[in-house]
Amino acid sequence: MHIPQTELHRHLDASFRTRTLLELCQELGIEGQGTSLAAFESKVLLKQPMRSLGEVLEKFALFQKVFHRPEVLRRLAFECVEDVAAERTQAVEFRYAPSFVAEVHDLDWDACLQAIQAGLAEGVERNPGVDVGLICITTRDYGPEEAAKVADFYLDNLDAFVGFDLAGNEVGFPCRVFEQPLQRLLRSDDRRVNVTVHAGEAAGADNVWEAIELLGAKRIGHGLRSIDDPKLMELLRERDICLEICPTSNWICRCIDVLEAHPIKRLIEAGVPVSINTDDPGLFGNTLADEFAICREVIGMSEAQMQTCFASAHRARFSGRDETGA
Ligand SMILES: [Zn+2]
Numbered sequence: 001m002h003i004p005q006t007e008l009h010r011h012l013d014a015s016f017r018t019r020t021l022l023e024l025c026q027e028l029g030i031e032g033q034g035t036s037l038a039a040f041e042s043k044v045l046l047k048q049p050m051r052s053l054g055e056v057l058e059k060f061a062l063f064q065k066v067f068h069r070p071e072v073l074r075r076l077a078f079e080c081v082e083d084v085a086a087e088r089t090q091a092v093e094f095r096y097a098p099s100f101v102a103e104v105h106d107l108d109w110d111a112c113l114q115a116i117q118a119g120l121a122e123g124v125e126r127n128p129g130v131d132v133g134l135i136c137i138t139t140r141d142y143g144p145e146e147a148a149k150v151a152d153f154y155l156d157n158l159d160a161f162v163g164f165d166l167a168g169n170e171v172g173f174p175c176r177v178f179e180q181p182l183q184r185l186l187r188s189d190d191r192r193v194n195v196t197v198h199a200g201e202a203a204g205a206d207n208v209w210e211a212i213e214l215l216g217a218k219r220i221g222h223g224l225r226s227i228d229d230p231k232l233m234e235l236l237r238e239r240d241i242c243l244e245i246c247p248t249s250n251w252i253c254r255c256i257d258v259l260e261a262h263p264i265k266r267l268i269e270a271g272v273p274v275s276i277n278t279d280d281p282g283l284f285g286n287t288l289a290d291e292f293a294i295c296r297e298v299i300g301m302s303e304a305q306m307q308t309c310f311a312s313a314h315r316a317r318f319s320g321r322d323e324t325g326a
Pocket residue numbers: 009011167198221279
């Protein structure tokens with residue numbers, strides 16, 4: 001049986017085509033007119049493990065600078081759908097952080113969301129084979145008060161979103177810090193409320209436990225450190241909580257020393273549901289096909305293991321839950 005190619009973890013606001021980003025930077029005078037695409041690529045893309053967190057934050061700051069009006073988000077969203085269609089993806093869930101995209105130029109959150117929705121709709125119109133969902137992110141680094149604000153925005157726009165994500169610095173901000181600020185969301189009995197949490201990426205298995213037990217996560221972003229905790233792996237297996245694994249990102253962000261040592265294969269062998277994703281194509285210059293190739297050729301996953309991942313990803317999507325009654 002053919003399983004539709006599904007991607008669950010792809011940050012819209014970190015998925016600029018380098019060519020588009022250069023054009024916008026030149027328009028805004030951030031980059032000189034003479035800069036070649038190759039020179040800009042070597043400046044923007046991370047192709048080797050990062051040397052410091054600052055190196056990554058600097059690139060995110062550049063993404064933020066070009067969000068000078070909502071129209072940029074419309075174009076970005078449209079191009080993102082075109083890109084995943086070119087990768088032959090049939091179901092994708094993009095995610096973005098309202099606080100992040102609106103911050104530098106003080107944009108209106110509603111206007112940003114409308115622009116993203118318009119771009120996604122336009123992309124789907126041109127690529128009717130792609131099923132698109134959108135996840136709303138709150139970034140830990142903006143703090144618990146901001147998280148409550150983003151959760152309200154999410155709950156006020158449940159027709160626009162398929163899920164809610166807690167992302168950012170998990171070492172400085174464990175999940176428990178957000179339990180109280182997210183109460184309105186956590187208490188909601190609306191069936192459309194779905195939570196995924198970036199956890200067990202930079203911090204340990206404890207944070208994955210907290211994501212599930214305190215924040216009701218139905219999926220986990222990365223979750224690599226689950227490999228250290230057999231009881232946790234049992235829970236993930238029993239509750240069918242899918243890990244959104246992003247091999248290139250995990251390597252570049254130094255969560256693993258070498259790609260060969262990635263725990264994804266061992267997680268699958270332990271029966272943990274796992275999906276394969278790109279995370280930030282605008283930062284890593286990667287496609288979903290690149291990630292599949294890494295899993296097969298570098299990590300040594302078998303075809304049967306790949307198929308298991310594809311099935312897990314498709315089953316775990318938030319956007320399809322209503323149709324299947326899952
Ligand atoms: Zn991510």
